[in-house]
Amino acid sequence: MEGAGKSTQIRLVADALKEAGIKPVVTREPGGTRSGEAIRAVALDRDLQLEPVAELLLMLAARSAFVREVVRPALEAGRTVLTDRYELSSFAYQGGGRRLPLDVVIELNKLATGGLSPDLSVVLDVDVDQGRARQARGTADRIEGEEGAFHERVAAAYRELAHSRPDVALVDGRGEIERVFAAVWEALSSRFPETFPPRRC
Numbered sequence: 452m453e454g455a456g457k458s459t460q461i462r463l464v465a466d467a468l469k470e471a472g473i474k475p476v477v478t479r480e481p482g483g484t485r486s487g488e489a490i491r492a493v494a495l496d497r498d499l500q501l502e503p504v505a506e507l508l509l510m511l512a513a514r515s516a517f518v519r520e521v522v523r524p525a526l527e528a529g530r531t532v533l534t535d536r537y538e539l540s541s542f543a544y545q546g547g548g549r550r551l552p553l554d555v556v557i558e559l560n561k562l563a564t565g566g567l568s569p570d571l572s573v574v575l576d577v578d579v580d581q582g583r584a585r586q587a588r589g590t591a592d593r594i595e596g597e598e599g600a601f602h603e604r605v606a607a608a609y610r611e612l613a614h615s616r617p618d619v620a621l622v623d624g625r626g627e628i629e630r631v632f633a634a635v636w637e638a639l640s641s642r643f644p645e646t647f648p649p650r651r652c
């Protein structure tokens with residue numbers, strides 16, 4: 452969700468991994484490649500009007516390059532990849548928020564990723580207004596600037612996905628940064644203790 456603290460938490464997880472001797476590949480979506488950053492600029496340009504389908508296809512075009520240029524080579528080299536947003540954002544924003552049929556979004560996403568899904572997606576759950584208040588900096592981009600009802604649909608879709616999929620962990624993102632980090636690490640550590648060893652936060 453917007454302003455939920457993803458960038459903050461991914462930085463903390465990356466730092467903790469480095470302390471444990473693992474240097475992760477940290478990246479973000481849309482973006483992470485030259486073409487992806489160019490697509491990001493278009494997709495988030497508040498001066499453009501885009502149909503929901505066009506928005507989805509832009510996200511998927513960026514993802515296709517991202518998987519080919521960043522994620523697959525990193526995994527093949529044995530690296531751990533942490534990404535700030537991935538396919539779950541399309542399911543929640545373009546499926547839930549824009550009301551595109553979720554089964555179609557999922558199928559098209561498979562085409563873009565070649566079926567490469569994350570081992571785990573962590574969703575930071577915050578109240579929509581709280582997240583947007585945290586973001587209060589500069590001008591809102593095209594998607595951030597959507598009405599509250601849109602963001603509520605996105606949040607509801609994330610919660611639904613978290614409840615229905617075992618590869619999604621829902622973490623309460625409302626507390627202090629360190630407390631949220633402890634919960635994020637626990638979600639990772641309980642599933643993948645060799646990569647994310649238990650720690651006393």
Ligand code: T5A
Pocket residue numbers: 452453454455456457458459460479480481510535536537538539540541542544545585586594595624625626627628631
């Ligand atoms: N999108 C993306 C789609 O529609 N479909 C897709 O398929 C994909 C991949 C991307 C946009 O694209 C859309 C969704 C998005 O609208 P983005 O930049 O990735 O945009 O997403 P944003 O949510 O806009 O990212 P932000 O950087 O604004 O939010 P973060 O990363 O969630 O939050 P963060 O960590 O930067 O924190 C924001 C502020 O809150 C503070 C931080 O210090 C910072 O000031 N903060 C806290 N304050 C109090 N308590 C805490 N626990 C805090 N955690 C962080």
